[in-house]
Amino acid sequence: MASHPDLLVGIETGDDAAVYRLDDKTAIIVTVDFFTPITDDPYEFGVIAAANSLSDVYAMGGKPLVALNVVGFPAELAVEMLGDVLKGGYDKALEAGCLIVGGHTVDDAEPKYGLSVVGLIEPGKEVSNANAKPGDVLVLTKPIGTGIVTTGCKQGITPDAILKQAVDTMAELNKGASEAMMKVGVNSCTDITGFGLMGHLSGMVRGSKTGARIRVGDVPVLPGVWDLLEKDTVPGGTFRNMSSVAESVDWDDGLSEKQRLLMCDAQTSGGLLISVPKAKLDQLLSELDAAGVQTKALVGEITAENVGRINVSA
Ligand code: CO
Ligand code: CO
DSSP, X not given: OOOOTTEEEOSTTOOSSEEEESSSSOEEEEEEEEEOOSSSOHHHHHHHHHHHHHHHHHHTTOEEEEEEEEEEEOTTSOHHHHHHHHHHHHHHHHHTTOXXXXXXXXXXXXXXXXEEEEEEEOTTXXXXXXXXXXXXXXXXXXXXXXXXXXXXXXXXXXXXXXHHHHHHHHHSOSHHHHHHHHHHOOXXXXXXXXXXXXXXXXXXHHHHTOEEEEXXXXXXXXXXXXXXXXXXXOOHHHHHHHHHTTTTEEEOTTOOHHHHHHHTOOOSSOOEEEEEOGGGHHHHHHHHHHTTOOOOEEEEEEESSSTTOEEEEO
């Protein structure tokens, strides 16, 4: 594993991105993310993939600076379609104040798109996922359930209005939430993506050597998700997430299988999960409000006991 005095965050903490110090004032944040289409609209796919890739920089508290396209595309598909994907990514990056300066495309049976992003942060200001403190409150900045909604879409059973709300959520940058947490100063943060709320929180408690408590009733859920769950619409990744956290999550007996699955739902471009000292909670909530962040849900706490484990109650 790479180790260097200027490598401030490497891969050992399972953090969202690496942080490398250039001098006393400047460190770069480096990250890459790409995946297969989640909706049928190529432009929308580009937007969501870019928002998702930029999110790892925001989770560390940084500002995205430049990015490169990472593309897999089938040679037999219309090249205009790829143009729409790239346009979506370019527009979303521009909204983030980030310039896409190049990239690389390979022939691929299934389309894939994402960005490798370089961001900036002052050394020492980076927010790790491995620094949560007992007594911290956990704030989540987007509703969950995008995996279930988009799987329902592939099955043709997600109503358009429901899909649209999920798409709007996934397309939203975590920029405002990140800037708000940096104004306040928080202990820890991660963004909720493929491993789901439980998977990413697991990483946080393991890295921080703490435990956590989560209340299902306090976790914000996208509209339509419960209806789809009733129809057994669950992505494969969500089942895999649930088995990989089986050893580290204590589910209260009263929780249904569907509630447990929802807490593990694989997200695309999910919100930030912020671990903030209780004394700073009000300040964080008002900064999030000022930044226009709609969802700011208190979903649980960090505990000194049950190190590396999460207790989930109704
Ligand atoms: Co991440
Ligand atoms: Co990532």
